[in-house]
Amino acid sequence: MKSKGKYVMKISRLTVDKLGVKLYDKVSAVIAELVANSYDADATEVTITAPMGQHLATRHQGKVVDKGFTIEVADNGEGIPPDKVNDYYLRVGAERRKDERGDTSKTYGRRVMGSKGVGKLAPFGICRIIEVISSAKLSSAPTTRGEAEAKAYVVSHLLMDRDVILQESDFDYEPKVGELDATKGGKKGTRVLLKEFSNRIVPSIDELARQLAQRFGVESPNWKIVLHDSTKTADDPERSKVVGRFDVNVMEDTKIRFEPGPKGEIVGRAFDSSGEVVDGLSAGFSHEEGSYPIKGWVGYSKYPYKDDLMAGVRIYCRGKIAAQTSVFNLKAGFTGEHDVRSYLVGELDVDWLDEDEDLILTDRRDILWSHELGQCFQDWGRLVIKKVGQRSRGPMKKKIFQRFKEVANLDERVRKEFPGEEQKELRERALQVAQLVGQTIREEELQDAEQVEQFVQLSLMLGPVITLDDKLREAGSATDSPLEAVTELLKTARIAELASFGRIADDRVRVIGRVEELKDREGTLESAFQVLIQTSPWLVDPQWSPITANQAFSTLRAEFVKFYKKKTGEDLNLEDFSDFTKRIDFVMSSQDTVVQIIEIKRPGHKLENEELDRIDTYINVMEEFLGAQGNADFARLFSNCHVTLVCDGLNLKGIHRKAFKSLEDNKKLTHITWTTFLLRTRRMHEEFLKEAERQKRRAIQYR
Secondary structure, three states: OOOOOOOOOEEEEHHHHHHHOOOOHHHHHHHHHHHHHHHOOOOOOEEEEEEEOOEEEEEEEEEEEOOOOOEEEEOOOOOHHHHHHHHHOOOOOHHHOOOOOOOOOOOOOOOOOOOOOOHHHHHHHHHEEEEEEEEEOOOOOOOOOHHHHHHHEEEEEEEEEEEHOOOOOOOOEEEEEOOOOOOOOOOOEEEEEEEEEEEEOOOHHHHHHHHHHHHHOOOOOEEEEEEOOOOOOOOOOOOOEEEEEEEEEOOOOOOEEEEOOOOOOEEOOOEOOOOOOOOOOOOOOEEEOOOOOOOOEEEEEEOOOOOOOOOEEEEEOOOOOEEEEOOOOOOOOOOOOOHHHHHHEEEEEEEHHHOOOOOOOOOOOOOOOHHHHHHHHHHHHHHHHHHHHHHHHHHHHHHHHHHHHHOOOOOHHHHHHOOOHHHHHHHHEEEEEEHHOOOOHHHHHHOOOHHHHHHHHHHHHHHHHEEEEEEEHHHHHOOOOHHHHHHHHHHHHHHHHHHHHHHHHHHHHHHHHHHHHHHOOOOOOOOHHHHHHHOHHHHOOOOOOOOOOOOHHHHHHHHHHHHHHHHHHOOOOOOOOOOOOOOOOEEEEEEEEEEEEEEEEHHHHHOHHHHHHHHHHHHHHHHHHHHHHHHHHHHHHHHHEEEEEEOEOOOOOOOHHHHHHHHHHOOOOEEHHHHHHHHHHHHHHHHHHHHHHHHHHHHHHHH
C-alpha cells in the first residue's frame, strides 16, 4: 500500500541498526557528521549547543534513564525546502554528488564532504529522537506571488523516532510532522535537535573543540564552528568557544611538504623546511597511467603524543578526516620505530579517495588499504616515514640534548665543577661528553631525576679524562717546552683521577642511602639486601671488589655449590635473585686470599641456634673443600674463609653461645649490627668524598 504521509523514509531496520545505532557510538563523531552536512549546505557558521562534559543518561536498576538534555546543531546554510525533504534528506544511501545538486556547493563551490548519504542516521547511535527544523526557499516558487512572499523561507519540520523505525518488519517510515512545518521563516538554515539519549558522555568544551578541529582540516574565511555549553549561563565567560585550527608544534627542520603542481604534477614536488627539493619523494604516486596527487606535510612533533588526536598522520578527503595512521601499517622492527611511533605527525589532503571508487570505510576511521590504490598509497606513506626518520635524527638528538640541559641545569653544574678561567677546556670537554650522552637519552628517562643525575656525573667525570688524553698527545708532540707540557699533563691527570674517584664515592653514598631506606621499611625481605651485597660487596668492606672481576673465584663458587650438595645433600642458592620470596643462603665475595661469606639478617632479627649451626656448617664444608686433594689450585688462591654476620642481636642458648664466641676468637666470624654496618661504610665513603673534593679544589688552585 502506498504511503499517504507527507514525509517518507524508505529504509530497512537493518540499515538503521548497522549504519546508525552500531556504527556511531561517540557524541563527537555524531556531531562531526552533522557539522559535515552543514558545510555541504554552504553554511558559514555552525553553532553546537550541548551539556559539555556531562553524562546524557544514567543507569538505574539496570535501565538507562535519560537526564532531559538536548544537543542542538544549528547552521545558516541553504536548508532543505519541504518539497525536497524526501529526495534530499530521507533517501538513505542517495549520493548528493550524483543528483542535481552536483559535486560542489552552489554558493561557495565547496567540494562536498558527504558521499554515502548515511550521515543523517549517525545520531541514532546516541539518541532516540532526531528533530529537524530547516528553513529554505522553495525549489520552485509560483511567479504570481508577491515579491515579499517570494523571498520568504519555508520551514520543514519533522521528528524521527529510532524505536519506531527499528521494528521487526521493514516498512515505509513516516516521520512525525512538526508544528512549524510549512510556516514562513525569516532566515535560512537548519537546526537538528537530539533528544532522549543512551548512556553516553559529551566531551568537555575544550576536548570537543580539539576533536572537531582534528576532524575538519578546512581553513576558510567563510567557515566557523562555535560551541556553547548549555549547562552554563549566557554571561559565563567559559560558556562559549570557537573551534580553531588543530595545531601541532613541529620539531624544527623535520617537516617535509608535498605540493602538487597546478596541473597535478607530482614529481619533484616534495620540499624540506628550507624549500629545497627532497630527493626520492613525490607529491603523490602514479598507477596505471593515472596520477594521484597528495598535498600536505609530514614531520616530527616537538613533544611525544599527549593523546590519540595527535598520533600519527591525519588523512583528509574534501576537508573531512578519512583516516589516521601512525606508520602506514609498517611492521614493527624498522629503524627508528620508537621515535616514529612517538613523534610522527602530519596532515595530508587526498581528495581522490572517494572519487572513482570510495576507499574510505563507512565510519571514516580508516582506509581500504587492501584496494590496489590503497596499497600504492600505503607504499608511498612508508617511503615518506623512512625519509622523515632519516632526516629527523639530527633534530631529534638536538632537541633531546636541549631538554637534558634544561632538566639537569647542565651549564651551571659544569661551571660550578670547573669554575676557574683556566679550566675552560675542562668545561668544554664536559659539555661535549654531556652532548654525546644526552643525545642517547629517551624522553621518558628525563623524568627520572636519579638517572639524569647519573648522566651529569658521568659527564663531569669523563670531561677531565678526555682533556687528559688531549694533554698526553700534546706532551708527546711537544718540542719547544716539553717540561711545560708535562706539568700541564700532571695537573690535568690529578683532576681526572679525583673526578673518577669522586664519582665512585658519590655513587656508593647513594647506594648506602638506598640500604638505609630498605632497613627502615617494614616488611623488607632479606633477599633485597642480598641483591645489594651481591652487586656491591664494598658495602661490607670498602676494599672489596665485585666478584665478577675474578673469574677464578666465580669458578670456585660454582664448584663449592656442587661440593656442598655432595656433603650435605642440600642445595645452596647463592645468586638467584629473580624471586624475592625465595630464600638466598648467603653471598660469597673475596678479599685478597680469603673467601668471604656474608650472612645478612633482616633488621631487628636475633640469631637463633639453628642459624648458627648452618653458619658453622658453611665454614666447615668450605674448609674441607679448600683442603680437598683435587682443589689444590683453589687452595693456592684462597687460603681460608671468613664469615661476616650482619645481625642486630643474638638469641643463642647453651653450647651455641660458646661456639659463637670460639668462632669470633679464632677470627673466623665477625659480627656487626645494622647500625654499625651502616655507620662504618657511610663514614668511610663520605670521608673519602670530602677528601676528594678538598684535593680537587686544591688542584684547581694550583692550576
